Amino acid sequence: MERYYRVLELEPGATLEEVNQAYKDLVFVWHPDRIPKDNLRLQKKAQEKLQAINEAREKLRSFNVKHQSIYHSSPVKQPVQHKKPSPSTSQPPKQSSDLSGKDFSRSNLSNKDLSGRNLSYANLSGADLSDTFMHKVNLRGANLSEANLFRANLLLADMREANLRSANLIGADLSGADLRGADLTGARIRSGERLLVKLIGANLAGAIMPDGVIHG
Incomplete structure (x- = not known):
């Protein structure tokens, strides 16, 4: 061992x-x-x-x-054994995985494990998500404007139509993420000419890039 x-x-x-x-x-x-x-x-x-x-x-x-x-x-x-009949002891974990529409604006979620969670249409504006593990997280339509996603792991995340305006994506791993229709206007993705976001296999069709150009 x-x-x-x-x-x-x-x-x-x-x-x-x-x-x-x-x-x-x-x-x-x-x-x-x-x-x-x-x-x-x-x-x-x-x-x-x-x-x-x-x-x-x-x-x-x-x-x-x-x-x-x-x-x-x-x-x-x-x-x-008297705890077994109580349904509330087993239900909270299942409920907590569905965080759709919740308000986490300005919250400190750094280093949290949110992998597989449903955060669709949640408000994460200005939240600290640095070093957060979000493998296969559902962030469809979520508001991540001005959020800090420094070194966040977003492998295979669903980020369709997400608002990432002015978000810090330096060091983030978006490999395989679905970013169709996402708005990345003003998002930080590079230092000088060096791209510092991992986008291997990411789907950017229709996404608004940091410079305002729609990805074809």
């Missing part, structure tokens, strides 16, 4: 929450989509790293779940 902790750069005995966070951080760093396709050596290394990271997380999660089940199976803990 110590080897798996080392793979995730954790000390032995780390909590399940720490395991999950370390996994997300390392996937963000070593995801093959972040590596140039023509760099075969780094691509191979990224694949190997990802495989080791996935294996470590699964082993440590199983280890933690096993120990938790042993702990909760103790006769002393039997009375907690």
Whole structure:
């Protein structure tokens, strides 16, 4: 088990929450989509790293779940069965994944994991989303004007018709994102002549680019 902790750069005995966070951080760093396709050596290394990271997380999660089940199976803990009939104990996580139309303007969401969440038509204007993990997030029609998306992971995100006016996209990974009809007027995507946003495989059809030109 110590080897798996080392793979995730954790000390032995780390909590399940720490395991999950370390996994997300390392996937963000070593995801093959972040590596140039023509760099075969780094691509191979990224694949190997990802495989080791996935294996470590699964082993440590199983280890933690096993120990938790042993702990909760103790006769002393039997009375907690009265919690099972309550539907509210299981429903909040499902409800929290749907954040469509919510107001998060000026909120600090830096380093949060919003992957897979439904944030369609949400108000995220001026929000701090730096280093946020948003793989496959639904941001269709969302207001992200003046939001800070520095180094945000938006792999395969649905950002159709999103308002990204004057947003900071420096260092963001938008590989595979659907940006059809999005408005990026005034968005920060480069330093001088150097493009600093990853757009590999992104769909920009009909999007308004930072200079105001509609992408054909």
